Amino acid sequence: MLSAADVAKHNSSDSCWIIVDGQVYDVTEFLHEHPGGSAIILKYAGRDATEAYEPIHPPSALDDNLPPEKRLGKVDPLTIVKDVAKVPQPASQVQPLVKFSLSQMISLHDFEEAAQENLSKKAWAYFSSGATDQITLAMNQSVYQKVFFQPRTMVDVSSVSTKSTMLGHPVDIPIFICPTGMAKLSHPTGEVSFAKAAEAYGIMFMMSTNASSSVSDVVKARTSKPAPPCFFQLYVNRDRSKSEALVKNVTASGKFGAIVVTVDAHVAGKREADEKVKAEVVLESGITGTGTAPDAKGGGIGRAMGGYIDPSFSWADLPWVRSLSHLPLGLKGVQTVEDVIKAVKLGVELIYLSNHGGRALDTAPPALLVLLSLRKHHPWVFDRAEIYIDGGIRRGTDVVKALCLGAKAVGLGRPFLYALSYGLEGVEKAIEVLRDEVETTMQLLGVTSIDQLGPHLLNTKALEPLIPDPPILSASIRARL
Amino acid sequence: MLSAADVAKHNSSDSCWIIVDGQVYDVTEFLHEHPGGSAIILKYAGRDATEAYEPIHPPSALDDNLPPEKRLGKVDPLTIVKDVAKVPQPASQVQPLVKFSLSQMISLHDFEEAAQENLSKKAWAYFSSGATDQITLAMNQSVYQKVFFQPRTMVDVSSVSTKSTMLGHPVDIPIFICPTGMAKLSHPTGEVSFAKAAEAYGIMFMMSTNASSSVSDVVKARTSKPAPPCFFQLYVNRDRSKSEALVKNVTASGKFGAIVVTVDAHVAGKREADEKVKAEVVLESGITGTGTAPDAKGGGIGRAMGGYIDPSFSWADLPWVRSLSHLPLGLKGVQTVEDVIKAVKLGVELIYLSNHGGRALDTAPPALLVLLSLRKHHPWVFDRAEIYIDGGIRRGTDVVKALCLGAKAVGLGRPFLYALSYGLEGVEKAIEVLRDEVETTMQLLGVTSIDQLGPHLLNTKALEPLIPDPPILSASIRARL
C-alpha cells in the first residue's frame, strides 16, 4: 500500500500520479489524451482527485481508459491530509439549502429559476448553455409559442387518458427524460433518481453514455414493477471495442428497450458560457500561468466529456452498430428530412429529431420545424418509424403540439436536470406538473386520448413559410450527393 | 342557538364547522369536495368564515351545495370574538383610498394601471392573470394593433350614431360587459354596479354563473326604464338539476334576454399568477406544513371556482339546455370555424368567439383571427347567427375593427372589473370613455352609423397569413371526425 507522501512526489507533467477513490493511478502518459486537456489533471497531480473526478465521470472511466499496469495500487487512507486551502471547491458540491421550497414549484420554469440558485455556477453554466450565440437554444422554445391550437369545444372530456406506447412498450405519458451528461452536478443521486422517477410515473428514461451514474447503478434502481424500460443513448467510441462492450453490457442487463446512437455531436459544439466559467476558475486558483495554459479555448466540461467520441462514425457503420444488440435501433440528432428518409429506408426503428438542445451547431433548425416539414411533405414516414423529438419543451402545450404533428414521444432534458436539484422528489414533481398540463391541454382541446391528436388541432401558419424548399443544387453538387 | 365556543371545538378535518353570515354549517364531509381544496376551509375551521366566503361565492352557494341537515342553526353573535391576529386579511377588503382620482382616468389603460394599486394583491392576480405563459393573453391585444384602418375622408360626420341591436333588443352601443366572476373582489357593490351602469348607458351586461352578487340582487338593481336586458352566462353544473333550477329562475325574472353557455372552460386553465399569490398566503400564515399541503398545484381562485363545472357537457346536450328556457341560446368560447359552422347549423342564435380572456388554453388563437377566418371563407354565417367577440379589447378602435369584420357586439371584461374599483361611477366613466372613442373612430373613418362599417374600412394583410388552411388529416383521423 502506497502512502500519500509517495504519491505527492509525482506532481508534475514529468510524472503525474493521482488518487481516485483510494486507488493510485499513473496518468503521465494519459495527460495529453485527456479530452479536457492536461491542465485540469495537473491541478491534482500528486493528490487525491476523487471529489473532482466523481461527479463528471462514470466510476469505471479510469479503469476503462488506462492500461492495467497504470493502476498502481491502493493508498493508505490514514496518510491523506485534506489540503482544503489549496484544492479548489469541487464544482459538484450540492448547495446544502435550496432557496425556494419544492411546494412553490408549479411549472418547469419555476424549476429553472430555482436551479439557477440551487446549482453551483459551473453546473448552471454547463447545463444551461448552448452553442455560440445561442440562437438555436432560444428558438427551440419560441417556435412552440408560434403554433396556435384550434380547440374543439363541447366534447365530453370527463375522462382523459395520456397512455401511449413507445416501441411497443406501454407508457403512461409519451414523454421521456432525455439523455444528459453528469446529472450528479445537480444532485448526488444523479441518474438513479431519473430511473426511479421514470419507473414510478410510467415514463421512459433514456440513459446517456456520459451519465455520471453507472449502468449497474441505474439497473439496480429499478424494481420489478411493470414499467417502460430505459433506453440507452450511445456515443460511439474512437475505440470501437469499448462501445461493443458497453452495448453488450447494457443489453444483457435486460432493463433497456433500445440503443439510440447520437449522430449530431461527433465534434464538440462551442458552448462559451461553459468554457468561460471554467476559465475563470483556472485563473482564480492561480495554478496555470498565461504561457503554460494548455488550452486556449477555455475550460468547457462539454468539450472535455466528448473527446472520446468517434468523428468517423457514418452510415457505413450502421450494420456494425446494429450487430451489437438485438434491441431496436435509434438515431438521435437527425436534423433534415433527407436524413430521416435515409434512416427510414435503412430500417431504423426510432428517429429522434434533435439539435442537441442547441448545444452543437448554432442556427441549426428547431426540431419542430423538421417535424412540420415531415408532416407536410412526407407523412408516410410516421408509419415506418417512431419519430421522437426534443428541444425547448417546457409546457404540456408544447408536448401536445409535437404529438399532434406526429411525434410518438417527446423528450425533456434541462427541466429534469433542474428539478433534480430537489432530488428524486423534484423529478417526480416535475413529471406531475407536466402530466397535469398535458391532461388539461387535451381536455381544453376536446380530446380524450393520445390517438385523437392530429394536425387538425393546430394552426401552424406562422411556421410554414420557414419550411425549406427542395435545395437549389449546382450540377457538380448534385453529382456528389 | 349555538355559541362560538361550541363551534370552536370542531376545528379539524375530523369535524369541521364554520360560521357564514351567522349560520353554522358542518362541512366535514364537504372538505374533500371543495373545488379549491380543503386547506382553505380548514383555515376557518371552528370560526367565522364570512369575510373570506362572501366575496367569492354567491350567497346561496353553501345552501345549494350542502344537504339541509348540515345546516346546524344560528350562532349567537354576542359570543363571537374577532380573532384579528390569527385570521388572515380577507383578500376582498377594498382599499379605503384610491391612489389616482377618477377624473384622471381618460383611457381604459389608466383604469388598469390604477387597479393595480387599488386592488388587493390577490384580486389583481386573479383578474389580470392568464393561462401558463400568457401568450394568448398578450396576443389578444396585439392582434388588434396589427390591423390598419382605411379611413375615408370628406364625409359629413356632423352627427354619428352608435346605436345597434343585440338579438333584436336596441342598444346604444354594441358593446357589453363580459361575464366575469367575483366582481366584489374589486368593489363591494360587485355585479350590481355592472347592472346599473349598463342600464344607464344602454348597453348589455352578461351576468356570470360565478357572479359574486345573486341573480335577485342584479334583478333588483334594474329599474323599469327601457334598456337592453341582461344576458345570463351559464356554466353547466355536474349536478344538472342545479343548472335547471338556475336557468328557470333567471328566465322567470324577466330581466334576461338570452342564456349563453360557456363551452371553453370545462376544466380549469392554469393561471399561475393566481395560483402563486394564494400559495404565498398559505405559506405565510403558517397553517399548512410542507407535508400536509393538500394541493400541490397552488391556490388559484379560478381553479377553485370552476370545480362544479361539468366536463361531460357536449353537443349531445344541446337539446337539453335548449329545453330549459324559451330565451335565445348562445355558446360562449367557440374557437374554430368548424365549431361555428356546427353551431349555426344546429340553430344556435348567438355565437360568442372567445378564448376566455387567455385564461383557459394558452396559445389558443385570438378570437379576432377566428372572426377574420369566418369573414374570409364563410361570410354567410353572419346572416345566420349573431357573432359576438371578446378578448383584448381596450380601445374604441378595437371595437370598431371587430364590428367591421362582422361582430354584432363586442365584450370587455377586465377593463370593467378594473373600473369597478371606483364603484358605479368608475364603470360609468369607463363606458363613457369607450363610447367617445367609438364615436371618434367612426367619424375619423368617415362613417356615421354602425351599419356602414365593413371590411372595406380595414387592411388586415398583416393577419391574413395566419388564417388556417383546411387541416391536413390522415385517413384515420378523418374517419373519426
Place this chain on the structure above:
Amino acid sequence: MLSAADVAKHNSSDSCWIIVDGQVYDVTEFLHEHPGGSAIILKYAGRDATEAYEPIHPPSALDDNLPPEKRLGKVDPLTIVKDVAKVPQPASQVQPLVKFSLSQMISLHDFEEAAQENLSKKAWAYFSSGATDQITLAMNQSVYQKVFFQPRTMVDVSSVSTKSTMLGHPVDIPIFICPTGMAKLSHPTGEVSFAKAAEAYGIMFMMSTNASSSVSDVVKARTSKPAPPCFFQLYVNRDRSKSEALVKNVTASGKFGAIVVTVDAHVAGKREADEKVKAEVVLESGITGTGTAPDAKGGGIGRAMGGYIDPSFSWADLPWVRSLSHLPLGLKGVQTVEDVIKAVKLGVELIYLSNHGGRALDTAPPALLVLLSLRKHHPWVFDRAEIYIDGGIRRGTDVVKALCLGAKAVGLGRPFLYALSYGLEGVEKAIEVLRDEVETTMQLLGVTSIDQLGPHLLNTKALEPLIPDPPILSASIRARL
C-alpha cells in the same frame, strides 16, 4: 378707459371679463363655446390673459369670434398689477437657456432630444404626442427603415442637384415645412421663422390655419427675393363665411401658391399625453374643484384648437372651396387609394398623403404604405396630380425613398418645431442637415438629379405584403359606395 379694478369684479362664470393686449372683452357668453372648455378661461376671469392667450391664438381670434359689443374698450395699463404668485406660468415661456449648443445638432434626432429639454412640459406634450396608443406615430418612422436601397455604383456624382418644382414653382429641395399649430410654443418668433428660413433655403412653407402667427406677419416676413411661395393649409370653419374671408385674405396677399384643405381632422384625435399634461396643470393650480371640472376628457390643446372645424365638410363642398380662390387646390390627409383616385378624377391638383402625424386616428396606415400602393397598382395618378407626403420623415434617406416612389414633395412637421426652439438659426440648421443628407444619399445611390430617382432604386419587399387587397364587400355595402 376701464381700470383693472373694474375688470376684476367680473371674475366668475356669471360675468367673465378678460384683458388681452390692453383690450377688455366680455366673454361670459362665449365661455361655453370655447373649444378648450370654460375652465381655462375662468382661470383668467377678471384679469389680464395676454400671456396665456398669445402663443396659442392668432392675434385677431377674439375679435373674429365675439360680436363687436363684447369688446368693452381699453384698460388703463397703469392700473394693472401683475399677480405673479397666482397667475400660472404661461406654457409658452421659452426657457432662457438651451442645454445643448446649436453646433452640437448634427441630425434631426439631436433636435428632438434637445427640444425635450428646451421646451415647456406642455409644449413637448402637445407637439410630440400622437393618438391613443401611438401605434401609427411609431410606425410612421419604422416603415421607412424597412425599405432597402439598391445603390448603383460607378456613376459620376461629382455634381448633384436637389432642385425640383412644386406646382410649377422652382424649389431648391423638394421638402417643405408642414402646417403645424402654435409654433410660438417653441419660440416667440413662431411661424415667422419658418417663413424666413424657407425663403432663405428655397423650400416651401405650408402655413396652418392654426398658426400662432398671423397671415400678415408671415407675409411681412418674406422679402422680394425669388423663392417658392408659401402654401396655405385650411381648416374649414363651421361658420363658412370665416373660411371665405380667410382664403380671400390669403389669396390677396400674393405670397401663397396653393390652398390645401385638411380632410382628416374633422373631429379631434385623442392625444392622451396632451390631455394629461393639461389636466395636471389645472389640478396643480387648484382653481377647479372635482365637481366643477368642465371637461372630463382632460385638457388637450389639440382638442381645444380644433373646436371650430366643420365636421360636415364633404366631397359635395369641393366646388365651394374651389370657388374661393384662383390658387391650385390641395387635399391634406388623404389616406386611401380610393380617395386619391376620387380626388384625381375631380381635378384636385395636389394630394397630400398624411395621417396627421399619427395624431388623428390611431392604427391609420403610414402614408408611405398608401404611396407604395399607388405606385404598385395605380401609377397613372402620379401624372395627374402632385402627390405630397409627410409622417415620420427624419432623414435624407427617408426623403429620397418617398421621392423614389413618386412623391413630388416631402413634408416634415415636428422636426422643424423642435429646431425652432433655437429660433430662426435652428430652423436653418435643420434644413442644412436635411439638404446634406439628401445630397449624400443621392450620390451614394448613384444619381445626380431628382428626376433620376425611381422605384428601381428601392427594395420594398418588406412592406409589400401589407399592401391592401381590393376590399371584401357584402352586396349591401357595395351598393352604398
Place this chain on the structure above:
Amino acid sequence: MLSAADVAKHNSSDSCWIIVDGQVYDVTEFLHEHPGGSAIILKYAGRDATEAYEPIHPPSALDDNLPPEKRLGKVDPLTIVKDVAKVPQPASQVQPLVKFSLSQMISLHDFEEAAQENLSKKAWAYFSSGATDQITLAMNQSVYQKVFFQPRTMVDVSSVSTKSTMLGHPVDIPIFICPTGMAKLSHPTGEVSFAKAAEAYGIMFMMSTNASSSVSDVVKARTSKPAPPCFFQLYVNRDRSKSEALVKNVTASGKFGAIVVTVDAHVAGKREADEKVKAEVVLESGITGTGTAPDAKGGGIGRAMGGYIDPSFSWADLPWVRSLSHLPLGLKGVQTVEDVIKAVKLGVELIYLSNHGGRALDTAPPALLVLLSLRKHHPWVFDRAEIYIDGGIRRGTDVVKALCLGAKAVGLGRPFLYALSYGLEGVEKAIEVLRDEVETTMQLLGVTSIDQLGPHLLNTKALEPLIPDPPILSASIRARL
C-alpha cells in the same frame, strides 16, 4: 536648421507652420484643402504635430500633398519643449494596460467587448460607428442569424480541410482581413501586424489606401515563406496621377495579388458617433469658438480621410484603372445584382459585395441578401468571377453560410481591428478562433472540404421574401437606364 521658436511664430491661419517627424512644413495654403478641415491643423500651428499626424496618415502623405518648396527644412530637436498641458492627448495613444487578458478571448465578440475598454474613445467611435441610424450596421449581423443550417449527419468528418484558393492563390482558410483605415489607432504596429498574421495563418490581407502603415512597411513585414499575397484596395484620387503612381508602386513590390477599387464611398457616409466624439474634443480644448467653428457637420475622421476620393469615378474609367497594373482587378462595394452582372460582363475578375460595413448609405441592403439574390436568379455569375463578401461576419457559422451561397472568400474588418488592440498576438488569436469555428461548423454540417459546401446545406426561407423583384420602371426611367 530652424528652431522651434522660429516655427512658433507661424501659429495662425495667416501663416501656419507645423513640425512632423523633425521636418518643418508650411501648410498655410493647404489649410483649406485639408479634408478634415483647417481646425484640426490649426490646433498644432507653430508646433510639433507628429504625435497627432502619425497614426492617421501614411508617412509620405505630407510630402505627397505639398509642393516641394513648402518643405522648409529640419527643426533643431533640442529647441523643442513638449507643451504637454496644451497639446491634446493624441487619440491613438494605446492604453498601456488591457483590462482583459488575451487568454479570455474565445470569440470575436469577446474581442469587441475588450476593445471598447482597450481603445481610446475616439478610436472606438471611428471603428464601431455606422451611417446615420445604423440600421444596415445592425442588419449586417442579424441576417446571418436568420439563415438556418440543414446539417447532414453520419458523415465521416475525422479529417476536415478549410483550404481553398483566391484568384488562383492557395489559402488555408477562405477568409481575409478587410481593408480598413488607420489600424494604428488600435495598436502602434498597425497594418504590419495584419500582414504578418495573415502570412502566418495562410490567409489574405487586403491593404487599404487609407492604411496608417506605408506600402513599404507592409512589404517589409512579409517573409519569403509561401503564403497568399496581399491584395491592394484602391481609392481613386481626384488627382489621378497619384493613383497611377500608387498602383505602380504596389504592383512593383511583387507582394500583391490584385487591385481592388472601392466603388461605394465616392462621398463620405454620415457616421454620427464618429462626428460627435471629435466635436467634443474640439469643444473641450477651447480652441475654436462657436462662430469660428470651421465645420458645422462635426469632426469625423471618416469624412476627413475620404476628402481626396474622386466622386467622378465611373464605368467609363474602368479601362484606365485596368491599364495601371497587370494584376487582376476587383470592385469593392458592389450592392446590386445589376452592377454585378455589368461587372462580370466587363471582365472584372473579383466582385466584392459590401456595404462598407454599414458606414456609407444607411438602409443599404446587407451583402448577404445580394449574394442570395445572385444564387437564386443568376447562379451563372459564380462561374465567371470570384465573389467576395463582407459585413457582419462574426462567427465561423457566418463564414460557412456565405461560402455555401457561393462566396469564394469572406472578409472581416472590425473584428481584426479590435483584436489588434492586443497587437500581433491578438490578430493571430482571432484567426485561430475563427478557423476553429469554421472547422467545427463544417464537421457538424457533415462536410470535410470547402468544395462540398452548397446551398443545399442552408434553409434561407426567412430571407427569401426580401429578395427584390425586377424593378417597376416608368417608361421614362427605363429609357434612361
